[in-house]
Amino acid sequence: MTAIGVDLGARSYAVHIGHGLLGSLPEVLKGFRGRRFAVVSNRRVWSLHGRIVERGLGKLGGLARVLVPDGERHKSRATLAAVQDAFVAAGLGRDAVVVAFGGGVIGDLAGFAAASYMRGIDFVQIPTTLLAMVDSSVGGKVGVNHPKAKNLLGAFHQPRAVVADPALLATLPQRELRSGAYEILxxxxxxxxxxxxxxxxxxxxxxxxxxxxxxxxxxxxxxxxxxxxxxxxxxxxxxxxxxxxxxxxxxxxxxxxxxxxxxxxxxxxxxxxxxxxxxxxxxxxxxxxxxxxxxxxxxxxxxxxxxxxxxxxxxxxxxxxxxxxxxxxxxxxxxxxxxxxxxxxxxxxxxxxxxxxxxxxxxxx
Ligand SMILES: NC(=O)c1ccc[n+]([C@@H]2O[C@H](COP(=O)([O-])OP(=O)(O)OC[C@H]3O[C@@H](n4cnc5c(N)ncnc54)[C@H](O)[C@@H]3O)[C@@H](O)[C@H]2O)c1
Ligand SMILES: [Zn+2]
Missing domain, CATH: 1.20.1090.10 (Dehydroquinate synthase-like - alpha domain)
Known part of the structure; x- marks a missing residue:
């Protein structure tokens, strides 16, 4: 396991990287114990890998689940509104932690929802694509698309932690794996x-x-x-x-x-x-x-x-x-x-x- 620090003063955080790391989620995220979690994911990722996240976070605190449709076209204001509505319905308070569990689409969307909710609440990235592990989950750029331009609506909102488990990549289509590889190159x-x-x-x-x-x-x-x-x-x-x-x-x-x-x-x-x-x-x-x-x-x-x-x-x-x-x-x-x-x-x-x-x-x- 490796931990890489993103050194940004009060907004610093660690990117934890390790095969099988999701099995140790309660230890990796122990600093969040007792908080309420809102996991944002899509049905595809959730059906493949949701259980381990649910179990891990469940040991730390209460859990609300927000599933959105899969795909870039759902990185939209409409989906953002649905996620924000779900946060309200779940009664999330200022101390809640949004967990983005998916590829870059989910990370950008959930991160922006966290940035906007009550003027910004904590969020954690658990990237599930190679591209999200090496690129979109790190750096704090969050947002959604406008029909006229990609990523036009967004914010800077750094995560509090990133947990990257390459074991998740076993189910990723090869084309998506290659897509992340170009960013590494x-x-x-x-x-x-x-x-x-x-x-x-x-x-x-x-x-x-x-x-x-x-x-x-x-x-x-x-x-x-x-x-x-x-x-x-x-x-x-x-x-x-x-x-x-x-x-x-x-x-x-x-x-x-x-x-x-x-x-x-x-x-x-x-x-x-x-x-x-x-x-x-x-x-x-x-x-x-x-x-x-x-x-x-x-x-x-x-x-x-x-x-x-x-x-x-x-x-x-x-x-x-x-x-x-x-x-x-x-x-x-x-x-x-x-x-x-x-x-x-x-x-x-x-x-x-x-x-x-x-x-x-x-x-x-
Ligand atoms: N914020 C940033 O700095 C930043 C940087 C780069 C890209 N991005 C954004 O990231 C998005 C692209 O992210 P992406 O390439 O991860 O695409 P994506 O989130 O659409 O994921 C690709 C596909 O893989 C599926 N998937 C995800 N994890 C899986 C897994 N473990 N097994 C099987 N299937 C899985 C998803 O459901 C989806 O169908 C774009 O919206 C882009 O704008 C943001
Ligand atoms: Zn890129």
């Missing part, structure tokens, strides 16, 4: 050479990876994110580096109406694109550009880029919500384990990247 590229190497050498798609390998990769990715969040909790500057691969990735998701690619798959493509642009700008050696593309393809397969029109992708990038004064900041690798932020990436650079991405044979499914 991203962490390696932007700040951890050893993690990059581990990912490049891991079994394809992480299938059958030994516990130790998987657990250390999760811990390394969390450690990196924790470090960045500690230095820049509210994304004043540094936290932007976590957006490596996301500028192109978000555009791919938007032009395909969030249907063709999972978020992680789009980020995977974006990593290849960012590396290619860095190579074109002589910021990154050709061998490193190829090493990044190979490591990314190794996680694959991903849905192909084939048939995607270039213009709408360029337009979506220009509308990136991180754009400032018309310039879209791009995070570009300068070496494996190091990145820089540039605002001089031209449409021609992106066109070149998209062509290079579409030409990669390895990632078709």
């Amino acid at each position: 991203k962490c390696g590229i932007l700040g951890d050479r050893a993690l990059f190497r581990a990912m490049a050498e891991a079994p394809q798609g992480l299938v059958g990876w030994d516990r130790q390998g998987l657990e250390s990769a999760i811990a390394a990715a969390v450690g990196l994110k924790a470090d960045v969040v500690r230095k820049d909790e509210r994304e004043g500057g540094l936290r932007r580096v976590l957006n490596l691969g996301h500028t192109i990735g978000h555009a791919l998701e938007a032009v395909t109406h969030y249907r063709r690619f999972t978020h992680g798959e789009a980020v995977g493509w974006g990593l290849i694109g960012a590396a290619w642009i860095a190579g074109r700008k002589d910021l990154l050696r050709a061998s490193a550009v190829e090493a990044i593309a190979e490591a990314t393809d190794r996680i694959g397969p991903r849905p192909a880029m084939k048939g995607l029109a270039v213009e709408p992708i360029l337009a979506a990038i220009a509308h990136d919500k991180k754009a400032r004064r018309g310039r879209v900041p791009f995070i570009l690798p300068t070496a494996i384990g190091r990145v820089t932020v540039r605002d001089d990436v031209s449409p021609a650079d992106v066109r070149g990247a998209l062509a290079a991405m579409a030409a990669r044979p390895a990632a078709r499914r």
Whole structure:
């Protein structure tokens, strides 16, 4: 078992990572003994893994269960209202603890419900997808989607603890596992050479990876994110580096109406694109550009880029919500384990990247 501290003064917390950790929930969360818990989950996750959480939390205090429908489209104001109504119906007080038990959708939704209820009550993240373990459960960004834009409505609300048990990943569809793997690879590229190497050498798609390998990769990715969040909790500057691969990735998701690619798959493509642009700008050696593309393809397969029109992708990038004064900041690798932020990436650079991405044979499914 590993515990990684997210050091944020009074809002500090630990991310506990360990295979089988949910079996020790009463010990891991003993600081919450005697409190009332409201577990937010979806039916799928709850039917697979709910019992162990129910048993563990039940030993610590009273329990209310709030189940919402599965899927990104339910990360909505309507579901948020339903969760808030359930909190009211359960009579939760200021000392209640919201427990988000699910993937990033549940974490963002339950976290935002906790942030809004009585101006903010405590919450704990128990992530059940790889993406949620390494990314969304850490850092305090919570929220729901607006019909016009993803994650438009939200807050910063740090959890009081995160409990990540990789044993839960045994039931995760392989495509979802790969989606999280791209985000881990991203962490390696932007700040951890050893993690990059581990990912490049891991079994394809992480299938059958030994516990130790998987657990250390999760811990390394969390450690990196924790470090960045500690230095820049509210994304004043540094936290932007976590957006490596996301500028192109978000555009791919938007032009395909969030249907063709999972978020992680789009980020995977974006990593290849960012590396290619860095190579074109002589910021990154050709061998490193190829090493990044190979490591990314190794996680694959991903849905192909084939048939995607270039213009709408360029337009979506220009509308990136991180754009400032018309310039879209791009995070570009300068070496494996190091990145820089540039605002001089031209449409021609992106066109070149998209062509290079579409030409990669390895990632078709
Ligand atoms: N807050 C942040 O900093 C942050 C960062 C990255 C992503 N996100 C958000 O996270 C969301 C994506 O999260 P996600 O990829 O975890 O998707 P998700 O929550 O939709 O989960 C993916 C699917 O896996 C199922 N599932 C979850 N755990 C399972 C398990 N153990 N076994 C079997 N099935 C399981 C879910 O029910 C769902 O169908 C997006 O809404 C995104 O905006 C937030
Ligand atoms: Zn992401």
